[in-house]
Amino acid sequence: MKRRDFIAAIGGAVAVWPFAMRAQQPAMPVIGYLGIGTSDTEVSLAAFRQGLREAGYAEGQSVTIHYRWAEGNPERFPALAAELVMLKVHVILTAGGTLAAIAAKRATATIPIVFTAVGDPVEEGLVANLARPGGNVTGFSVTLPDLIGKFLELIKEAVPGASRVALLLKPDAMPALAREVRLKEADASARALGVKLQVFEARRRDDFDEVFSDMSMAGADALVVWPTPVFQLERRRLVDLAAEHRLPAVFPFRNYVEAGGLMSYGPNPSDLTRRAAIYVGKILKGTKPSDLPVEQPTKFELVINLKTAKALGIAVPASLLARADEVID
Structure with missing residues (x-):
């Protein structure tokens, strides 16, 4: 092989080598x-x-x-x-x-x-x-099996006179059998606390106005909001409607309270x-x-918005405030 042909061959190999090495490297997951x-x-x-x-x-x-x-x-x-x-x-x-x-x-x-x-x-x-x-x-x-029961306990403690509590849920957010089990648990918790539980369903944002009007017409004294991702997305609208209809509400996550909701309890x-x-x-x-085991929540945060409580005319008991992880003034 002539010297110039040898040099060209070596140069070509050097140029190709990095690409070959990259091709051999595993792709990112x-x-x-x-x-x-x-x-x-x-x-x-x-x-x-x-x-x-x-x-x-x-x-x-x-x-x-x-x-x-x-x-x-x-x-x-x-x-x-x-x-x-x-x-x-x-x-x-x-x-x-x-x-x-x-x-x-x-x-x-x-x-x-x-x-x-x-x-x-x-x-x-x-x-x-x-x-x-x-x-x-x-x-x-x-969630845990008794989570709705805990929501009801909290709203009853904050509003002792509440006798009718609305439960807002998205009916298609879970299989029908699982929903039936949860509703039975919620009803049992309500009866144990001496309150009447009224179930209201909203599938999408467009349902909210009518559903909240129905709650007011039914004489609801307070509101519990079931955890569901669509409600989480629309949390500001739900908080505003609860305020408009003067419904003390407990929500599943703290960002509802940060948006102006009264109270939240959840992971x-x-x-x-x-x-x-x-x-x-x-x-x-x-x-x-x-x-990898499925993990359930081990810590639940209680967050209370005192500004919202004042607007609703609610004097939050000192015992409830003492248990709160955070109080928003």
């Missing part, structure tokens, strides 16, 4: 994120990214994330979950309650799924049991999402979802 709102309305998105960093992953550097947003329409979940499966993501995180988790589970039996903010994952058919979920699904629940959803992201990181490193 890919996460699918299935959310109820949009990137602008998802309050726990920062917590999700924080959890990933704690697990050793940084978006765009060591992991790729494909986001799919339902934009407040849970009916879109099945199609969006199918898109993520088609993209061959390595794990799916659902941040849209029970309906998002169900849609993802129906879309794939092989890709690992981590859910956040579901009710009772066993009753809702997501896992076999909490300790050993089985299959490809695990995650975090936001911190951002913390649950952060912990779910850590689960995602473990799965990317090889842990099977069936080996």
Whole structure:
């Protein structure tokens, strides 16, 4: 081989070598994120990214994330979950309650799924049991069986004269059987406290005005709002309507109270999402979802808005204020 031909051959090899090396390097893992709102309305998105960093992953550097947003329409979940499966993501995180988790589970039996903010994952058919979920699904629940009973106790303590309490729920936010069980528990708790529970249903934002008018016509003295992602998205509207109809209300999460609601009792959803992201990181490193137990909340925050209480003419008992994790003046 002539000297110039040899030099050209070496130069070509050097030019090709970096590309060959890059081709041999493993591609970054890919996460699918299935959310109820949009990137602008998802309050726990920062917590999700924080959890990933704690697990050793940084978006765009060591992991790729494909986001799919339902934009407040849970009916879109099945199609969006199918898109993520088609993209061959390595794990799916659902941040849209029970309906998002169900849609993802129906879309794939092989890709690992981590859910956040579901009710009772066993009753809702997501896992076999909490300790050993089985299959490809695990995650975090936001409710306990007696949570509605606790809501009723709190509203009764804040408003001792309340005899009729409205319960606002989204009827299609969970399977019918699970909803029936929850309603029976809620009714039993109401009877034990000597209050009449009145159930009102709202499927979408357009239903809110009529439903709150119905509550007033029915003589409701107070309101309990069932945890559901669509209500979480519309929390400011719900808070405003409760104030307009002068209904003392207890909500499931603190950001309702930060928006002007009277009182909330529940877990911190951002913390649950952060912990779910850590689960995602473990799965990317090889842990099977069936080996990760479903976790229920261990800490519930009681938050009270005194400004709202004053506007409603409510003198919050000192005993209740003393138990609050935070009081907003």
